Structure formats: structure tokens, C-alpha cells
Amino acid sequence: MRSVFNLSFRYKIPLWGSLLIVTATLAVSTALIVQSYDDLRSDLVSSSASLGRTLAKTLFSAMIQEEVWQAFAIIRAPLHEQADDKLVQPEMILALDQHERVFVSSDPKSVPMLTDIRKHDDEFARLAEMIVAKPGPDAPIIDLSGARRFYAAVPVAEEGARLGTLVIVYSNEVFLPRFRAGAWRGAAIGLLVLAVLLPINWYWGQRTAAPLVALARSADDVARGALLAPPPGTYPYGDELGRLFDAYGVMVKSLHEKTLLEEEMIRSERLAAIGRLSAGIAHEINNPLGGMLVALANFKRRYEGDERAGKTVAILERGLAQIRDTVSAMLVDAKVKGRDFAPHDLEDVRLLLAGEAHKESVGIDVECGLSEPVALPATLVRQILLNLLLNAIHASPAATGVHCSVQFAERQLLIKTTNSGNAIAPGLMDRLFEPFVSGNEEGHGLGLWVTYQIVTQLGGQITADSQDGLTQFRVALPVGETNA
């Protein structure tokens, strides 16, 4: 039984519907059949009552005059009618005298004159008892209980004086086929109703179950980690199910956002940890490095002439200088104070990059939405722009363009760079802002990391998006009061 309840709604809804339809149809068909039985019975009662009363009236004079032939003709008359309606055709009609003996019968061969019907058979004996027990001249007695035949007994009487009894005998054999025909009609109507309703029910059940099934599948997917809501329009109605779909969509969306947020937090924390670590290391290196460079300068000044020593010192000096460059690149200090970033800074950046762009045969298209300075340190914003645009120029194929737009909106400076060319690989995307991660062979992989550090230290956000052959970086920097 449990396994039935475990079935998919796709089967359960149509099955329950079918069960209801079959039950209802059975009930209606049974009612029709019972109704037809009742109709037949009341037909039988009323037709036999009216026939009995008519015959009894005419039979009275024949019986009182002992006119056997006349009585015979009277009771045979209804049997000679070629009626289509076989039910009203009795099997036999008997006229009984006061002692329940046959005065005349319509079938004298089986029930001859003067037979005592008690001796004829058991059913007649029971009938005789009922006739004796109910001598009143009122409506006919119909005995239907378990007998092979139905009987209608009408007194042959005038003004209360009873001369005998008229008995109309109906055979079950004419009654049953009629009843069966009625029952078949009921059953056929039932089957027809089923033939129409069951497919409709099946279709409706499938239709009703389909969105539930889709929802369940989607929930399974979510449980497995694929945070995808069913596509919009799976169930476009405003009923409870529709509201469930909406709520489910909202839930999946917020789950998705939460996951993204978590990933973002993890990434930022990792980057922050790396930043702290590298800044710590850089400081630790920077202090002795400064001393070493000063010592080397002193040494160079005092020991002039030793060519070999001079070469060695030069090697040391270049190496230390490279270390210093690297370390200073890792030491991003956003606390540097300076003038505010102004529209002409953007023009400077364009001029600075013009040579490089020419070398790579890439055009630069700069869109400036600024009309006055914004309260952000010009040096740092210029560095962000330089880093992003240099990357863009190097990533662009020849004879394409790099687009840069700088806007001020909602107390934020929005920088957007766009270039075409190869997309950033998905594996690289996650670690894009980590140090020494590079998309090409040439760079040392610190440019984006430095940019990220600056943006983060300025309280802003940087995102990268690479699809359909376009790579886009967006930077949003919150703007404080201008240093006017």
C-alpha cells in the first residue's frame, strides 16, 4: 500500500481521479439499474392492476352466469394481443371461484378447469393462502418474493360481494430480459462516461503533475548543488502552485547569491591574507634592503679602480634594485595623500599609453564623463587606469580597439575597460587578483593584484567578466568630499 503512496504525482493524480470517476460512474450506473428495476416493477403493478380491474369487472357477469366460454374469451383476450411490450403480456390468467378452484384458465392444458390451485404447485398454494388471508375487494396483491412468477390477484366482486378471484400470472422470463436490457443500458451509459472521462482525467492529471514534477526535479538538482530555478514560464499561473514556484525561484536566487557572496568573501579574505603576508614580507625585506643599497653605494664610492669588484658590485646592485622594484610594487600604500583625480588625468593616461598602443597596433577610445575633480587620490586612480588599460592593450589582437569609460554616478567613480580577444580561462578567473598570476608570458602577474589592493584599500570593488570575445573590468570607487 505504501508503495502506491510513493508513486509519482504523474501517476497518483490520474489514478486517484480515475478511482473517483469509476466509483462515481458505478454509483450512477447502479442507481440507473435500480431505477429501471423499480420502473419495471411499478409498470408491472400499475398495468396488471388496471388490466385486472378491467377484466374482473367483465368477468363478474360471466362467472355469476356460469358462462365458461365467455369467461374463457374474456381472460384470453389480453393474451391474444400482439403487443411489442412483452412485459404487459401475462403468461397466464386464471379465474378462481370462492374456494380457490379454477373456474377457467387461459391455459387449460396446464391448469384445467376445477383444479384446486393449492394442489397445482407450491407457488399457487402460497398465493391461495394470501388470497384467503386478504379477502378485501381492494388493490391487487403482488407477490414477488423469490417466486418464478409474479402474481396479481384482483377480487371478482360486486358491491363487496366476492364471487372469486382473478389471478394474472407474469413470468420472470419476460420480466428479466427487460430488466437486463435496462441494466445493459445503464452499464453502457457508464462505459461511455468512463470512455470520455478517463482520458480527460489522465490528461488533466498529467498536466497538473507536470509542474510539481519539474519542481521536485529542480529541488533534487538544488540539493545536488546546481542552484538553478525552473525556467520562468514553467507554471505561468497565479494559483497556490504558481506562488510556490515564485517563492521557490526567490529561494533559489537568494541561495545562489549567498553562495556567490560566500565565495567572494573567501576570495577577498584569501586576497587580504595574501596582501597582509606579502606586505609584511615586503616590509621585512625593505628595511635590510635599504641598508644594503646604502652600503653598496658607500662601497662603490670608496673602492674605485678594482674593475672586477666593481662588476660584482654592479651585479649585486642590479639584483637588489630588482628586489626593491618587486617589493615596492607589492607595497601598496593607499594612505598617500595628494591632489584629487581630475578630468585631465584621464587625458594624461591616454597620452602615456599612446606609444605602447601604437606598438601593438591597438586603438584607444577613452570616454570621459567627468566635468570636475573627484575626491579620490589622483596617483592611485591613474595607476588603476594604467594597469587595466595596459593589460587590455596587451590582451587585444592587432587592429582592434580598447574602450575605457570613466563616469561619476551616485557618489561613485565608475571605471570600465573593455577589450576583445581571447577570453580569460575559467580556472584563471577565480585567482585573477592573486599575485604572480598572469594571463601572458611577459607580465610578472602583479598588475591586477596591485590594482585590487588599491581598489580594496580605497573601499571600492573590482569585477572581471569575460564572455563572447569581450573582456570587461569594472571598478567602482566610493567618493568622499572633494579636497577643494
Next chain:
Amino acid sequence: MKLKRILGVFAALLAFSAVAADERSTPVRIGLTPTFPHDQYRPLEKWRLYMERKLHRPVEFTRRDRYIETMDLLRLKKLDFAWICDYPYVHFRKQVKLLAVPVHKGRPTYRSYLIVPASDKTTKSILDLKDKVFAYTDPYSNTGYLAPRFDLQQAGADPARYFHKTFFAWSHRRVLESVATGLADGGAISSHVWDTLSIGKPELTRAARVAAKSSDYGFAPFVAQVSVSDDKFHAMQKLLLEMTADEEGRALLRELNLDGFIVGDKRLYEPTERIIKAVGEK
């Protein structure tokens, strides 16, 4: 005086012509009884129209199931002629005149047939039907009542107690139907009706069997009411006797299953008279 006589003659002529005219327009009234299958409307209607053409005056048929009713109508002069049974003819001889006797199978006689249901293979005489249900035709029928009772009496039985139950079916045909359906175990009918129905209604005669046949009796006669005028009597007698002369008459006789009619003789009915006396019904 002369004028008076002339006027008298004139008045008499007028009266006579009025009577003659009246005679021609008053219908001839003929009573029919179940001595032959008198309930067949179509052939009898043809016979009536045939009579009207031959007599040049209207003819009315009056059908009554019971012989005594037809005899009453004759006595009350409500009928001019009637086709009755030989028993009432003999019994009420003073009230009627013999008009014509039908001829069947070349003879002016018929018999009483004892019939039983076809399923009864054993009965050979009326004596085999003791304590059974017996159907008579009419208390004034010879072949359907008197003859079987005569047979019982001859055998020393009391006809009033011999059977368990008897009833009158009021026609030969209905006696046959009673026996054929099993309502009665036996019955007595005229041989002429049996022969006629065995042609017209073979399904009825097939369901029954002739168990015994009586001796010959004078055929159920056509009679005239005693006061019928001679002209009327002769015209009617002539019509019946001459039916064989034309094709239409012969066709009608075929339908009545008769050869024709003869004048007949009272002596023909002596056997009937004998059994009436014997049974003591007179």
C-alpha cells in the same frame, strides 16, 4: 253511384300500389344461427347482396348466438326466414314452415361429431369421457347437444351426471376451439361445421380429433315464419334452389361449403324427432 264505384276502384288501386310499394321497400329479414359459421362477415355480406339483387328488395341478416333467441324472433314475427338447427325446427314445428334443406356432399343430412383434443389418442366414444369436462353447443342444438346426450342415454348413463362439468359454448366453432385449447376434454359439433372449418381454419381442426360420428340427421334447415306471404316464401325458396344456376351463386355455395339447396321433406327429420322423444326433451 257509378262515380262512387269508380272512386272506390281508384282508392283500392291506390291502396294496393301503396301496399306493393311498401312490400318492395320493406326488407326481408333473415335470421342466422351458429348452425353454420355465421360469424364470417365478408362471405355472408356477399350472400346478402346477392339476395337483394335477386329479390329486388333489401335483405337484412340478424345474427343471434342462441337458437332460442332466433326462435323467439320468429315467433314475434321479427324475422321472415331463418337458418336454424333441425332440433328447434322439429321442436317448434308449429311456428315455422320448411323452406329449403341444404345439401352437403350430395346429401341433405349431417351428423354429430364427438371431438376430443388431438393429444387425446385413446377416446373412442363419449363413454370414455366420464367425469371429464364436456362442451355442448346450445341446448337447442341436435348435433351439439341432443345427439351426444342420446348416445349416453342409450348406453344407460345419466347425461346430467355423467360429466364432471359441462358448459355451453354457444356455437359449433367455439366448441371446437374449447376442445382444441384444452378447455374441454370433449365436445360435440356438426359434421358440416367441422368440414367447413377444416378447409377454412385447418389449425383449429388439426388441434382436435373426431373420436366418434353419429348416424345421419336431417340437415339444419332454412325455415319460414308461418305467416310469411306465399309470394315471399316462393321468391325466397326459388332464390335458394336456383343458386346453383349461376356462377355467383355457385361461388357463394362453395364458400358456405354446400352443394346447394333442395325443397326437402318433413320425413327427413324423423330421426331427430325420434331422439327428441327418446331423450325426453320434448
